[in-house]
Amino acid sequence: MTLLLVALGAAVGAPVRYLTDRAVQARHDSVFPWGTFAVNVLGCLLLGFLVALPADGGLMALAGTGFCGALTTYSTFGYETVRLAETGARPAAVLNVVASIGAGLGAAWTGMVLAQALL
Template identity: 50%
Template sequence: MLTLLAVSAASAIGAPARYLLDRTIAGRRTSRLPLGTMTINLTGAFLLGLLTGLAVHHGMPKGMLAMLGTGFCGAYTTFSTFSYETMRLVEDGSIAEAGTNVAVSLLAGTAAAALGLGLALIV
């Protein structure tokens, strides 16, 4: 029950953090690419990789991983918005931008997670 409360509390921080960061980036963007969602998902992938590495290699408690990984990162990152924004680009005829969004999000997201995991190995 304590873990559920911790995950819920961290979720209550992750979702507003995502909203505020997306609004900040969206207000400054000049590109058709959804840079807010991309930034959020990349930083979230890095953080989750780091947290996973700390849990696996440094014994971070499972409850802490659940709170920060599932709670914060789960509420902070957003696959559904990534999918929606990609489809909106396709519907608007911005096929190249949609492809760029998918490629950058998947490749850079995987690299960011690996970087976070790698960083956990050296700390």
């Protein structure tokens, strides 16, 4: 049953990631990967919120592992950062690393605080 919940969450998270990435990136005319940045920060916020809720294995499998796992993308973050550096956009590559880590940690903390405030 857990595997089915993870697969269901991932089946929703992957298309949401793709559509969100494309929508965000289409609004920016820069080399910075705003779409990937947005989905990763959003995923951190949601996962932070989920882990602060009372334990529910089914919800965590569906929304945490499945949805957030498919929504966020470390591999694309890594690839885009390397491509920025290789194409001479090193300041953007460094900004991507620093901003992604900082915003991701901040979003996870914010999600936890929001969940605790609602409990």
